[in-house]
Amino acid sequence: MTEMLGSILLPPGLVLIIGAFLLPLVEGKLRAALVLTLPLLTLALVWLIPDGNHVQIAFLDYSLQPVNSTAEGRLFATIFSIMAFAGGLYALKTATLTELSAAFAYAGSAIGVTFAGDLITLFIFWEMMALGSTMVLWANTAANPKAYKASIRYLLVHLLGGVVLMSGIVAYVFETGSTAFTAMQADSVATWLILAGFLVNAGAPPLSAWIADAYPEASPSGMVFLSAFTTKTAVFVLLVGFAGTEILIYIGLYMVFYGIIYALLENDMRRILAYSIVNQVGFMVTAIGIGSEMALNGAAAHAFAHIIYKALLLMSAGSVLLMTSKRKCTELGGLFQSMPVTAINGIVGALAISAFPFTSGFVTKSLETSAAAYEGLVFVWFMLLAASAGVFLHAGIKFPWFVFFQKDSGMRPPDPAANMRWAMWLFSFLCIAIGVYPQALYSILPYAVDYQPYTVDHLVTQFQLLLFAGFAFFVLLPMMKRTLTISLDFDWFYRRFSKVVGDEFSVKTGKVFDRLEMQVRGGVTGFIQRLHRHHGPQGILARTWPSGAMVLWVAVMLVASLVLYYV
Incomplete structure (x- = not known):
C-alpha cells in the first residue's frame, strides 16, 4: 500500500506553487477560498505522507528524492503551512495579486526544501524560494519606490549565496559520487562551501544586514511572509546537514548580540523587528552548533515558535503602518487608545519573544539554554542568558512601549480590517497555547523530549531576568528614546x-x-x-596607361612564360 501511495506522491509544497499560478485565473470569493484552503490542504498532505523516501526520479546519472519525509522536515513543513494560512488570511484584502502569488510560490518552495532528500532537489527549491521572496518585495514597488532597489540588493545577496551553494554541491557530488542530503562534516572545500551557502540565507555575518535592508521595504503583509521562510529554511538545512559543527556556536552568538545592539539603536519599528530576526536565528544557530539532542530539539522548537510570534509582532507593526502610514518610533505613540486589538496582540507577541512564562518562547528557548548548561558550556549558557535580557529590552519592551504607549502622538486610527484581526488573534492563541501546553509541540520534535520547563528554579530565574531588564529599560528610558538617525551596517x-x-x-x-x-x-x-594615396585620383594605380605600353607588358609576360616552360 505504501509503495502504491508513494508512486503517486508529489512534494506537498507543489500544492502552493501550483496555487500561485491558479490565483490570477480566479477572482472574488473563489480566490479568497483558494488562499485559505490551499495551505490547509498542504498541511494535510504533510501529515499524510509516511516517514521515508517515497519518490525516485532519474536525472542524468543521479536519483532525485523530492518526497523524503522526516521528523525534522515534517515539523518545519507544518509551521510553514500554518504560516501560509495565517499570512494569507492577514493579506487577503490588502495584498496585491502579485504579492499573494509570489508569497504562495515562496512558501511552497520552502516546504519543498523540507521534503528534499537530495542536494539537487534542495537547490532547485532553494533558488525558487529566492525568486519568490524577491517578487514579494517587487510587488510593493508602486507603494514604496525603495522596495525595488532593496529587492535588487536582496536578489544579488541570494544569487551570491546560490552560486556558493551550487559550487559546494558540485564539488561534493564529484568527491563522494552521492547527491543525498544527509549529515555532513565541514572538513572539505565542498562542505565548507555548502555551509557558507546555507549561512547566507540564515543572515550570518558578514551579510546579516540584508534582512534589515530588505524586509522593512515590503508591504505590511509582505514582511510577514518574508519573516517566516528564508531564515527558518536555513535553520532546517543547518540542523539536518551540520548539527554539532562547533563554529556555528560562535557564529550564532555573534548574530544574537548583533541583532540586539542594532535593534536597540534603531528608530524604525519594522527594522527593529528585522534585526530581531537575526538575533533569534542566532539562538537557533548556536543550539545547532552545540549539537546535542536537547539542543537540536531546542533549535527546532524555537524556529516553530519564532515563526508564530515574530509574524504576530510584524502583523501588529504592519497594522500600525497600514493605518497611520508611519513607521518611525519618534512619530508614534499612544495608539493603544484607538487600536486596542493591535496593541494587545503586539504585547502577546512581545511577551512570547521575551520568553515570558506561559508563552511559547519560554518553553522553547529554555531547551537551548538548558542544553548549553547540560553540555558544560558555561560561557555559552551565560551569553544566551544575557541575550535573553537584551531581547526583552528591544522587542519585549521597546517595540510596544514606543509604538502603543510612550507619548501621545495625537493619532487615533482604528484597528485594521477583520481578517487582519483574526490572523493576529489566531497567532496570539497559539503563542499562549504552546506556552501552557508545550507537550503538543514537544511530541513532534525530532528527538524524544524528557524536559520540564516549569520548575521553580527556571521560573524564578526567568522572572528575575525579566524584572531586571524591565527595570533597566525604564531607568535608562531617556537614553533609550530614539532620534532621527541612520545606523550604518x-x-x-x-x-x-x-x-x-x-x-x-x-x-x-x-x-x-x-x-x-x-x-x-x-x-x-x-x-x-x-x-x-595609391588608388585615389592622383594615385599610381589610378593613372591612365597608354595601350602601347600595355601591349609591351603583355609581350614581356608571354616571353617570360615561354622561357619558363622550356626550361
Missing part, C-alpha cells in the same frame, strides 16, 4: 563603498577604452589614407 560596503569602487573602475575603464578607441581610429584612418 556592513551593507554600507556593498551599497556605498562598492558603488564608489565600481564608479572608479568605470572611469578607469572608460579612459582605457578611450585610448584604445583613439588607437583603432588612428590605424583605420592611416589605412584609408594609404588606400587613397
Whole structure:
C-alpha cells in the first residue's frame, strides 16, 4: 500500500506553487477560498505522507528524492503551512495579486526544501524560494519606490549565496559520487562551501544586514511572509546537514548580540523587528552548533515558535503602518487608545519573544539554554542568558512601549480590517497555547523530549531576568528614546563603498577604452589614407596607361612564360 501511495506522491509544497499560478485565473470569493484552503490542504498532505523516501526520479546519472519525509522536515513543513494560512488570511484584502502569488510560490518552495532528500532537489527549491521572496518585495514597488532597489540588493545577496551553494554541491557530488542530503562534516572545500551557502540565507555575518535592508521595504503583509521562510529554511538545512559543527556556536552568538545592539539603536519599528530576526536565528544557530539532542530539539522548537510570534509582532507593526502610514518610533505613540486589538496582540507577541512564562518562547528557548548548561558550556549558557535580557529590552519592551504607549502622538486610527484581526488573534492563541501546553509541540520534535520547563528554579530565574531588564529599560528610558538617525551596517560596503569602487573602475575603464578607441581610429584612418594615396585620383594605380605600353607588358609576360616552360 505504501509503495502504491508513494508512486503517486508529489512534494506537498507543489500544492502552493501550483496555487500561485491558479490565483490570477480566479477572482472574488473563489480566490479568497483558494488562499485559505490551499495551505490547509498542504498541511494535510504533510501529515499524510509516511516517514521515508517515497519518490525516485532519474536525472542524468543521479536519483532525485523530492518526497523524503522526516521528523525534522515534517515539523518545519507544518509551521510553514500554518504560516501560509495565517499570512494569507492577514493579506487577503490588502495584498496585491502579485504579492499573494509570489508569497504562495515562496512558501511552497520552502516546504519543498523540507521534503528534499537530495542536494539537487534542495537547490532547485532553494533558488525558487529566492525568486519568490524577491517578487514579494517587487510587488510593493508602486507603494514604496525603495522596495525595488532593496529587492535588487536582496536578489544579488541570494544569487551570491546560490552560486556558493551550487559550487559546494558540485564539488561534493564529484568527491563522494552521492547527491543525498544527509549529515555532513565541514572538513572539505565542498562542505565548507555548502555551509557558507546555507549561512547566507540564515543572515550570518558578514551579510546579516540584508534582512534589515530588505524586509522593512515590503508591504505590511509582505514582511510577514518574508519573516517566516528564508531564515527558518536555513535553520532546517543547518540542523539536518551540520548539527554539532562547533563554529556555528560562535557564529550564532555573534548574530544574537548583533541583532540586539542594532535593534536597540534603531528608530524604525519594522527594522527593529528585522534585526530581531537575526538575533533569534542566532539562538537557533548556536543550539545547532552545540549539537546535542536537547539542543537540536531546542533549535527546532524555537524556529516553530519564532515563526508564530515574530509574524504576530510584524502583523501588529504592519497594522500600525497600514493605518497611520508611519513607521518611525519618534512619530508614534499612544495608539493603544484607538487600536486596542493591535496593541494587545503586539504585547502577546512581545511577551512570547521575551520568553515570558506561559508563552511559547519560554518553553522553547529554555531547551537551548538548558542544553548549553547540560553540555558544560558555561560561557555559552551565560551569553544566551544575557541575550535573553537584551531581547526583552528591544522587542519585549521597546517595540510596544514606543509604538502603543510612550507619548501621545495625537493619532487615533482604528484597528485594521477583520481578517487582519483574526490572523493576529489566531497567532496570539497559539503563542499562549504552546506556552501552557508545550507537550503538543514537544511530541513532534525530532528527538524524544524528557524536559520540564516549569520548575521553580527556571521560573524564578526567568522572572528575575525579566524584572531586571524591565527595570533597566525604564531607568535608562531617556537614553533609550530614539532620534532621527541612520545606523550604518556592513551593507554600507556593498551599497556605498562598492558603488564608489565600481564608479572608479568605470572611469578607469572608460579612459582605457578611450585610448584604445583613439588607437583603432588612428590605424583605420592611416589605412584609408594609404588606400587613397595609391588608388585615389592622383594615385599610381589610378593613372591612365597608354595601350602601347600595355601591349609591351603583355609581350614581356608571354616571353617570360615561354622561357619558363622550356626550361
